[in-house]
Amino acid sequence: MRRHTRRIYNLCYRFTSNRSEAEDLSQEVFLRVYRTLASYRAIHGGFTTWMTSVTRNLLIDHYRRTRRDRLTDSLDDAMPKLENKESAARRPDQHALLGELSGQVQAALRKISPDLREAVILRDLQGLEYQEIQQVLQVPEGTVKSRINRGRIELAKLLEQMGLRPE
Amino acid sequence: MSWTCEQVEASLSEYLDGLLGEGARHEFDAHANHCDRCGPLVARVSGVVSGLHRLELLEEPPELASIILDKTLGPRKQKWSWRSAFEWLRLLSRPRFAYSAVSIAVTLAVLLPSLGINWRHVRLADFRPANLYRAADRQVHLVYARGSKFVADLRVVYEIQSRLLPQTEPGTGLEDKKFPQNSPDNPPGMTNGPQRNRPRELNRADQLHPELSVLASALPSAWERSLP
Numbered sequence: 001m002r003r004h005t006r007r008i009y010n011l012c013y014r015f016t017s018n019r020s021e022a023e024d025l026s027q028e029v030f031l032r033v034y035r036t037l038a039s040y041r042a043i044h045g046g047f048t049t050w051m052t053s054v055t056r057n058l059l060i061d062h063y064r065r066t067r068r069d070r071l072t073d074s075l076d077d078a079m080p081k082l083e084n085k086e087s088a089a090r091r092p093d094q095h096a097l098l099g100e101l102s103g104q105v106q107a108a109l110r111k112i113s114p115d116l117r118e119a120v121i122l123r124d125l126q127g128l129e130y131q132e133i134q135q136v137l138q139v140p141e142g143t144v145k146s147r148i149n150r151g152r153i154e155l156a157k158l159l160e161q162m163g164l165r166p167e
Numbered sequence: 168m169s170w171t172c173e174q175v176e177a178s179l180s181e182y183l184d185g186l187l188g189e190g191a192r193h194e195f196d197a198h199a200n201h202c203d204r205c206g207p208l209v210a211r212v213s214g215v216v217s218g219l220h221r222l223e224l225l226e227e228p229p230e231l232a233s234i235i236l237d238k239t240l241g242p243r244k245q246k247w248s249w250r251s252a253f254e255w256l257r258l259l260s261r262p263r264f265a266y267s268a269v270s271i272a273v274t275l276a277v278l279l280p281s282l283g284i285n286w287r288h289v290r291l292a293d294f295r296p297a298n299l300y301r302a303a304d305r306q307v308h309l310v311y312a313r314g315s316k317f318v319a320d321l322r323v324v325y326e327i328q329s330r331l332l333p334q335t336e337p338g339t340g341l342e343d344k345k346f347p348q349n350s351p352d353n354p355p356g357m358t359n360g361p362q363r364n365r366p367r368e369l370n371r372a373d374q375l376h377p378e379l380s381v382l383a384s385a386l387p388s389a390w391e392r393s394l395p
Contacts (some may be wrong), residue, residue, distance in 0.1 A: 002232060009227035020263065023228055027235055034239040101218050102225075124219035130186075149180035153208070156215040 004048075005030075007126065008055055014121045015059045017110050025062060029055045045135045052128065053136045056118060063114055101164065108158035116151030123148050170198040175205045182209075183216055230257075281306045 008029050013022035032054055040050055109117050122128045122136060134144050175198050181187050182195050199205045258264050279286055283302025284293045292298060 001236075005232050005235065006224050006227050009231060010224045013225060019228075023231055026227070026231060027238060030235040031238055102222050105219065105222065120219075124216055125222065127220075130184075145181060146177075149177065152180055152183075152212050152216060153176070156208075156212045159215060160211060
């Protein structure tokens with residue numbers, strides 16, 4: 001339960017860039033999963049993949065609902081501060097570097113299109129395989145590869161513009 | 168035949184994820200190692216991908232799992248303890264609660280005086296519907312009267328100011344349309360411009376002139392009378 005909660009919360013947070021929205025969406029995901037659990041079949045792929053699909057559908061719904069609000073929103077500056085609280089056991093220099101990277105990545109993710117963003121999040125932050133992403137997004141394999149590729153290249157460009165060059 | 172830059176860019180992620188075959192990988196390397204454009208691009212995206220893989224999952228809010236369990240399985244019975252008895256105090260520290268409390272306080276601070284309720288001496292009778300209605304009605308009329316008076320005062324000030332301003336020089340093009348022209352045949356304050364039927368308040372400043380003349384003629388005699 002804890003593992004799934006963290007994974008779903010992270011997926012929502014990386015997509016929305018808002019801690020409160022991510023929390024609400026995570027609750028919604030688990031409620032929907034609980035209500036539709038009977039409809040889950042193993043042929044849909046693993047349970048994790050199915051849960052990711054449910055999350056993705058909710059995120060897309062949420063994105064469409066809040067599109068107008070987002071146009072007037074400014075960038076949420078609180079993210080790096082929140083993320084700096086994590087994993088206090090790390091070495092300070094590594095901790096600072098990863099905290100900065102995490103905040104910059106989040107800011108850059110907000111700037112790329114939702115299609116590319118979700119593909120990059122699923123592949124590089126959630127660690128899903130190409131086939132699993134294909135099942136979640138319900139698009140052909142070629143489209144998945146293309147979106148991941150374009151998303152990574154755009155992300156790299158944006159991070160470079162922000163003056164960050166991860167080694 | 169060596170790959171083009173477009174082919175390298177299109178296959179970049181497959182290359183980084185190890186999905187390219189041996190031959191394609193060789194072609195990719197052969198191009199990227201000698202291309203000034205693709206070499207840095209591969210290094211940059213490779214760095215970003217490895218950086219993303221190094222990022223750890225963020226910690227979810229501690230109460231999230233409990234909330235989800237409560238919403239799905241229903242509230243659970245908890246054993247009584249001092250800690251659980253004061254659990255609700257943790258809600259106070261949440262920003263959302265603080266924002267709500269502040270907004271409610273501001274709303275009440277604005278609303279209660281307008282309903283005639285003094286928050287220092289709150290009485291039960293203040294909350295009777297008839298009293299609430301009367302106080303709200305009084306406030307509305309007061310606000311309206313103050314607003315009307317303010318607007319009327321502004322008009323008078325504006326009219327005095329416009330009369331004190333020097334007349335616009337002819338030939339500048341501003342003298343003909345912007346302001347209505349005075350006519351010597353009309354009484355003071357009346358205009359022969361397109362806005363003949365404007366409210367009477369506009370002409371209130373014209374009444375000042377006779378009053379000032381009377382005051383000016385009366386003042387010297389009053390001053391003389393006050394001398395010993």
